[in-house]
Amino acid sequence: MSEVSLPTRKFQKELNAGITSLILLYIVEKSEEPLYGYQIAKKINFENKHGFSMKQSGLYPVLRSLEKNELLESSVEPSVSGPPRRYYCITDTGSKALIKWKEIWSDLRANVDNILEGEKND
Amino acid sequence: MIKTIDDYLIQLKQEMSNCDIATQQDALNDTEEHLSTALSEAFDNNPELPKLELLEQIINEYGSPKETAESYIELADKLDSSTFMGSTSLKAERKTGNFFSIFSDGKAWGAVLYSLLSLATGIIFFTWAVTGIAVSASMMILIIGIPITVAFFLSFRGLSFIEGRIVEGLLGVRMPRRQRYYDSDMKWSQKIKQLLLSKESWFSVIYFIIMLPLGIIYFTLTVTLITVSLALMASPFIAVFVSIPVIDLGTVEWGVPPWFLPFVAVIGFFLLKGSLHLIKKIGAGHGRMAKSFLVTKDK
Numbered sequence: 001m002s003e004v005s006l007p008t009r010k011f012q013k014e015l016n017a018g019i020t021s022l023i024l025l026y027i028v029e030k031s032e033e034p035l036y037g038y039q040i041a042k043k044i045n046f047e048n049k050h051g052f053s054m055k056q057s058g059l060y061p062v063l064r065s066l067e068k069n070e071l072l073e074s075s076v077e078p079s080v081s082g083p084p085r086r087y088y089c090i091t092d093t094g095s096k097a098l099i100k101w102k103e104i105w106s107d108l109r110a111n112v113d114n115i116l117e118g119e120k121n122d
Numbered sequence: 123m124i125k126t127i128d129d130y131l132i133q134l135k136q137e138m139s140n141c142d143i144a145t146q147q148d149a150l151n152d153t154e155e156h157l158s159t160a161l162s163e164a165f166d167n168n169p170e171l172p173k174l175e176l177l178e179q180i181i182n183e184y185g186s187p188k189e190t191a192e193s194y195i196e197l198a199d200k201l202d203s204s205t206f207m208g209s210t211s212l213k214a215e216r217k218t219g220n221f222f223s224i225f226s227d228g229k230a231w232g233a234v235l236y237s238l239l240s241l242a243t244g245i246i247f248f249t250w251a252v253t254g255i256a257v258s259a260s261m262m263i264l265i266i267g268i269p270i271t272v273a274f275f276l277s278f279r280g281l282s283f284i285e286g287r288i289v290e291g292l293l294g295v296r297m298p299r300r301q302r303y304y305d306s307d308m309k310w311s312q313k314i315k316q317l318l319l320s321k322e323s324w325f326s327v328i329y330f331i332i333m334l335p336l337g338i339i340y341f342t343l344t345v346t347l348i349t350v351s352l353a354l355m356a357s358p359f360i361a362v363f364v365s366i367p368v369i370d371l372g373t374v375e376w377g378v379p380p381w382f383l384p385f386v387a388v389i390g391f392f393l394l395k396g397s398l399h400l401i402k403k404i405g406a407g408h409g410r411m412a413k414s415f416l417v418t419k420d421k
Contacts, residue, residue, distance in 0.1 A: 055185030061197030
């Protein structure tokens with residue numbers, strides 16, 4: 001992986017902060033059954049080959065934060081092969097929030113694209 | 123150099139040494155869950171590759187102990203300042219000023235609710251702990267004593283986990299979010315030994331035993347203070363309908379003069395305010411104590 005400068009890393013980190021919550025909510029909602037952290041992490045790697053710069057360990061605190069805000073709920077189930085796993089599923093509040101967040105994201109993306117493309121055309 | 127998952131966990135713990143114990147446990151639990159699952163899957167898919175190499179790849183994607191620690195520390199800071207019941211006190215103070223803030227302080231009312239519940243939970247915990255220890259000790263001479271003892275000690279961990287959730291929910295003190303587990307490579311005899319000899323199990327038992335007297339004290343204090351405060355506050359209104367003397371010696375009756383009744387209500391109000399402050403402080407103290415007994419540092 002090529003070296004990323006400190007300001008770029010900071011920019012990526014700040015940008016990821018909100019988007020991660022959106023992506024996690026979406027992945028958990030889309031799934032028909034509750035998912036545990038590793039399954040979610042694998043889906044993010046699969047769906048975001050380009051540009052989503054974040055270590056997998058960063059997902060777990062966000063999952064806990066979403067749970068604390070009652071957007072996700074979790075239950076701990078024993079696992080045959082190792083320590084128990086925490087399974088997450090979305091709450092009604094989470095589903096409603098996700099609809100709103102998708103709208104916000106869509107508007108924001110369109111606005112940013114407009115600005116950046118406008119700049120190109122200038 | 124990280125050669126095993128345990129090495130990673132040790133480094134992660136060092137990186138988080140200044141952090142809250144409960145957050146440390148969250149991070150350790152999540153990390154062990156992730157690394158174990160990832161390693162087991164990677165090994166199933168590539169049995170020819172050495173585990174060390176697989177672990178290196180997994181850690182590269184998961185993040186170094188330092189990176190993991192940073193993400194949890196950031197989260198803990200955010201949660202402390204935004205989501206716990208205690209945080210409402212700050213908002214409440216800004217809204218209504220310092221004087222009335224205690225009445226809209228979630229932490230104070232959480233502590234009141236905890237104190238009222240503590241009589242019931244104290245009796246349950248005490249009875250269960252004493253029964254468990256007594257039955258286990260008396261059955262130890264028989265072979266059946268071992269499973270009974272193990273069952274009781276497991277139930278103590280379950281109860282301490284539930285108490286942790288109650289303490290976190292009502293008193294706003296961060297407690298572990300998950301029950302402890304054992305290394306999958308451990309033999310059964312080692313697991314039983316660890317369960318029976320661990321500091322965590324015995325501290326839970328001590329906590330359950332002292333919860334009975336504490337529960338009685340908290341409950342009595344809370345009910346008495348709040349009842350007396352409310353009674354004093356209501357006295358001017360009640361006096362309109364019923365005349366109840368303060369001193370009644372049969373022949374001599376002495377009641378509060380009517381002009382003094384509003385002052386009695388004011389005294390009641392201040393007593394209620396003071397009581398809420400006191401109960402909140404007791405709740406905070408109890409939360410710290412519960413944490414020191416139920417969240418131990420041995421991993």
